[in-house]
Amino acid sequence: xxxxxxxxxxxxxxxxxxxxxxxxxxxxxxxxxxxxxxxxxxxxxxxxxxxxxxxxxxxxxxxxxxxxxxxxxxxxxxxxxxxxxxxxxxxxxxxxxxxxxxxxxxxxxxxxxxxxxxxxxxxxxxxxxxxxxxxxxxxxxxxxxxxxxxxxxxxxxxxxxxxxxxxxxxxxxxxxxxxxxxxxxxxxxxxxxxxxxxxxxxxxxxxxxxxxxxxxxxxxxxxxxxxxxxxxxxxxxxxxxxxxxxxxxxxxxxxxxxxxxxxxxxxxxxxxxxxxxxxxxxxxxxxxxxxxxxxxxxxxxxxxxxxxxxxxxxxxx
Numbered sequence: 001x002x003x004x005x006x007x008x009x010x011x012x013x014x015x016x017x018x019x020x021x022x023x024x025x026x027x028x029x030x031x032x033x034x035x036x037x038x039x040x041x042x043x044x045x046x047x048x049x050x051x052x053x054x055x056x057x058x059x060x061x062x063x064x065x066x067x068x069x070x071x072x073x074x075x076x077x078x079x080x081x082x083x084x085x086x087x088x089x090x091x092x093x094x095x096x097x098x099x100x101x102x103x104x105x106x107x108x109x110x111x112x113x114x115x116x117x118x119x120x121x122x123x124x125x126x127x128x129x130x131x132x133x134x135x136x137x138x139x140x141x142x143x144x145x146x147x148x149x150x151x152x153x154x155x156x157x158x159x160x161x162x163x164x165x166x167x168x169x170x171x172x173x174x175x176x177x178x179x180x181x182x183x184x185x186x187x188x189x190x191x192x193x194x195x196x197x198x199x200x201x202x203x204x205x206x207x208x209x210x211x212x213x214x215x216x217x218x219x220x221x222x223x224x225x226x227x228x229x230x231x232x233x234x235x236x237x238x239x240x241x242x243x244x245x246x247x248x249x250x251x252x253x254x255x256x257x258x259x260x261x262x263x264x265x266x267x268x269x270x271x272x273x274x275x276x277x278x279x280x281x282x283x284x285x286x287x288x289x290x291x292x293x294x295x296x297x298x299x300x301x302x303x304x305x306x307x308x309x310x311x312x313x314x315x316x317x
Contacts, residue, residue, distance in 0.1 A: 004250045007054040008047035009263075011255035012040050014060040018088045019126040020114070022156050022197050024188035025060065032256050037067045041074050043254050048078045054249070055080040063091035069104050076105025084108035086152065090130055092137030099144045108148040109141055111175070116165035124158060138173055150177035150222075156190070156197045160204040163211035167223075176220050179241055180211055182227040185293040186271050194297050201290065202302040205232040212239050227272075230287040231304045237312050242267075242288055281305035286312055 013034030014025040023029075035043075047055065055075055062068060062085050075083045089111045092098045111134060115121030118131040125131075138149065151170050155163065163180065170178050183190045183198055190197040208225055212233075215223025225233065226241040233240060242264075245251070251263040260266055267288060274289035277300045281287070290303070 005054050005248055006050070006052045007056060007249045007251040008043075008052040009056040009058060009251060009253045010040060010043050010047075011058055011253065012060070012062065012065065013256055015064065016059060016061040016088070017064050017090060017127070018061065018130060020154075020189075021124055021126060021158075022154060022183060022189050024184055024190070026189045026192075027187075028257065029060070034065075035256055037070065040071055044071075044075055044078055044080075047252075047254075048080065053080060054082040054084070056082075056084045056086070058086040061088055061091075063087050063097070063101070069100055072101055072104040072106050082108050082148075084110065084148075086110045086112065087137075088112050088125065088130065089134035089137035090127075092140050093133035095140050095143075098137065098140035102141060102144040102146050107146070108150070109146060110150040110152055110177075111138060113151045113153055113166065113170055113173075114159060116162055116169045120159060120162060124156075135173065138175070142174065148177070149175055150179070151175045152179045152181055154181050154183055155199070155204060155208065156183045157199045158197070160199050160207050163207045164214055167211040167214035171214060171218055171220070177222040178215070178220070178224070179222075180208065180225050182208075182225070184227065184271070185291055191293060194293065198294065198297070200298055200302060201228060201232055201294075209233070209236065212236050215239065227288075227291070229290045229303055230283045231281065231306050234283070234306055234310055237310065243286060243312060275300040275303065277301075277303050278305060280307075282307065282309050283312075 014028040014032055015034060016029060072083060083106050085106060087109060113134065114124045121131040122128050141149065153166055185191050185194055185198050212223065212225060224239045224241040230240065237243060246264045253260040253263055271291060272289045273292045273295060278284055283306050
């Protein structure tokens with residue numbers, strides 16, 4: 001019997017030192033109070049006691065909290081195997097901070113990289129200089145001894161045609177664990193202005209595949225796409241993040257405004273959907289479909305049921 005890794009994602013709040021135009025939490029940044037140090041420590045302890053070995057800290061931007069070093073030290077004392085943080089990388093451009101947080105026990109970092117150059121990345125974060133700070137941050141944590149360095153890239157209308165260039169940059173930065181995430185329009189900026197940010201999957205798919213090819217060419221072990229219908233990626237099923245995730249992890253999210261104790265299952269029910277057009281598709285059971293909000297605007301005519309049986313590798317990790 002294979003046991004899943006229990007992952008607890010703690011979201012202490014939504015404050016951020018970037019102002020990304022596509023932000024999922026644009027309405028939460030200032031309206032929802034941050035959790036206190038005590039609250040977060042309590043959640044960490046409860047998670048550890050309930051069997052969590054993989055702790056993930058996301059925001060907002062965790063690195064701007066004044067208590068972040070204290071929190072990482074506490075997580076290390078509790079004995080989590082993985083202590084991971086998602087970050088825009090800007091605080092890590094300060095060498096002393098990068099050294100202190102790695103020394104405290106942070107052993108995994110995922111950097112958000114949304115453009116292949118300063119012009120594109122900074123236009124999306126709305127912070128001039130954020131691209132250079134990001135690159136410096138990656139350099140600093142590597143010098144501080146961090147080995148587990150990953151990236152994520154949100155796919156939107158403004159950057160999807162540059163995905164292969166973004167992928168090449170990520171590879172050149174020495175990152176070998178990357179996810180390319182089709183924008184979530186369930187709420188936030190992409191919900192408010194859908195047509196501004198959300199590309200048609202039929203138009204973006206070829207660019208996404210070229211990006212996935214970058215990982216294939218260089219034989220990167222984790223170079224995946226997330227939140228897309230499988231019918232556009234039948235030759236890339238070994239690079240679909242959710243197919244791996246449901247086998248490897250049981251994930252819970254603990255945020256200031258909600259708790260989700262089964263992320264993998266609820267995503268299928270709450271956020272994504274399949275339509276009658278999908279019925280009969282040979283990948284129907286494995287596919288999570290596409291965002292419900294996407295179907296409201298673009299419909300399902302782009303979806304192409306797969307009529308041949310395709311074997312999916314379910315042995316990951």
